[in-house]
Amino acid sequence: MNGLRYRFAEQRGMLLALAIFVLMFALYVANHPAGFTPNVVQTAANKGVLLALVAVAQTFVVLTAGIDLSVGMIFILANCLASYLLVGTPIGVALGVGGVLLTGLACGALNGLLVIYGRLQPIVITIATGAVFFGIALWIRPYPGSAAGFSSDLADALTGKVFGIIPASLLFLVVLVLVVWVPFRRSVIGRAVYAVGSSEPAAYMSGVPVMRAKFTAYMLSGLFAAMGGLFMTFFTYSGEASLANGNTYTLSSIAAVVLGGVSLFGGRGSAIGAIFGALAFRAIGDLLFVFDFDPLWQPLFQGVVLLLAVSLGAARLFQVRNRLDLFS
């Protein structure tokens, strides 16, 4: 396989998600009563970035062949915490943002420690830690709301528009990808994450820092989930400890990751693919609004699209030459 074809095969999932997103978004703006205006794009971007951040969080863990069912709860916890901490002067707000991000890192670190040193299966342990995170969120924010001196300057800046055209949230996401994802992908630890996801024993035998790779992945996952929660606060100016919301974000993040071509078996895919997966998933969800369908049909429509999208994964059956390959 020559270089170009190999690179194409690596990016196929991402390109598919990009194509779905472009198609769905084109349909969306073409039928939107307001048309392709900065405001429509801004709203869509803000909603999309929210899910995209959580999907990136999920990506880090899925790349190591794990799964994080607590991302939605870290998201909720960060949302509730931010509704208290983003108060007062710009310095106070900056400290608050730092506090929220540190909390996310701590949550991710707890997951990582339990998976690595506890030798527990991530799917089970993150359910349990998710319950704990949600409990803490409910503790600090029993009723939806925000602190008295809530400062909305940063929130407005990051959910507004730059130069009156470009959505700031989208710009923020691009900067995050350039500052965090690209260096990560090229670093030793990033390669180690991919190696661990492909085959942990092989990675270990090759001297890859397995534990450090996994730990970093879970920490980054917590960090990005917290950033998602922060954005939720920017968006709504308040915090809410909603179990349903947390579960929805967890499940949507898995859907977005799969749509974006990240393999749940680990070692394949990228955060950029997951971002397009998240944007595509959101665009599909919004599509029904512009077509004047009964909103009651939205969950069914979204479900069917999701089912069709994941069924595309069955295409790999055509490549199977030996029946035994099915079971690998």
Add this chain to the structure above:
Amino acid sequence: MTTDKLNTNPAPRPNWTSRIDLPVATAFGCIILLLLIGSLYSPNFLSPEYLLQQLKVGAFLGVIATGMMLVILLGQIDLSVPWAVTLGAMMASAATAYGPMGEVLAIPFGVLCGVLMGLVNGIGVAYLRIPSMIVTLAVNAVAQGLMVAYTGGFAPVDSASPAMRYLAAGTILGIPNAVIVWAITGILAVFLLGRTTFGRAIYGIGNKEAAAYLSGVPTQRVVMIAFALCGGLAAFGGVLLVGYAGKAAQSMGDAYLLPAIAAVVLGGTSILGGRGNYLGTIAGVILITLLQSILSVMQIAEFGRQIIYGGVIIVMLLLYGREKSGR
């Protein structure tokens, strides 16, 4: 030939200590511990009425966890349980509205809907080879969509049939019927897992599907049927719940996904598949039910319940859910 040789040299009969499963023993130990802690708080915790009441509440989770266990033994997972439960509940109560014939067929109809849903899961996992976590997630979303569209997003007006109420809330000789239903389900599950080729095939597939296939097991069919059974049992749990509560409600199944997985795993069944027995799942179900009950009796606020609930599961998993060190 070789079998004769093996038979002449029988393995020594294992003594009784080695036959006790460590996780199951630990789980039962934790149950006793919980009861003791509870009885320090209030002597009622050791009364037969309270214990029967707990078994009755646990029966719904027990039926649902039975199906989940079949799937987890395969090394798969079923995330569509929430809406399979709700689907069973809503369809059974909807059938009740169609006259006497509907009332008779309500329970089978509800369960059948769950089986069909599980069948879709099973086809996706077994034949299309899509990871179970994704298929069941998508099927869950579709079932939710169907039910939301059907009910208009409100709680349905139909209520449970007398038969459903009798199954879930009646008693025979002082024993709640729900407990009897769970016991029958459990006996059938033990028989299925231990005494039939289907059951042995489930363990085989959970250990290594390729090996099971090469040994002549129709692995794809077994996986599909196991998922169908899981869907049917979840829907049956929903039917019982609606009999208990009187009416179905949106998202009534949400509270059962994580406890079902937790109960199976706390009972010593490996989430990777192939290992575990039903006694452990019973222990897990009782453990989860008792834990929830004690936390609510102690009037701990919801946030505290969540934190303690998660914390206890983490600690118990650390006690005996750990994998062997791989190196």
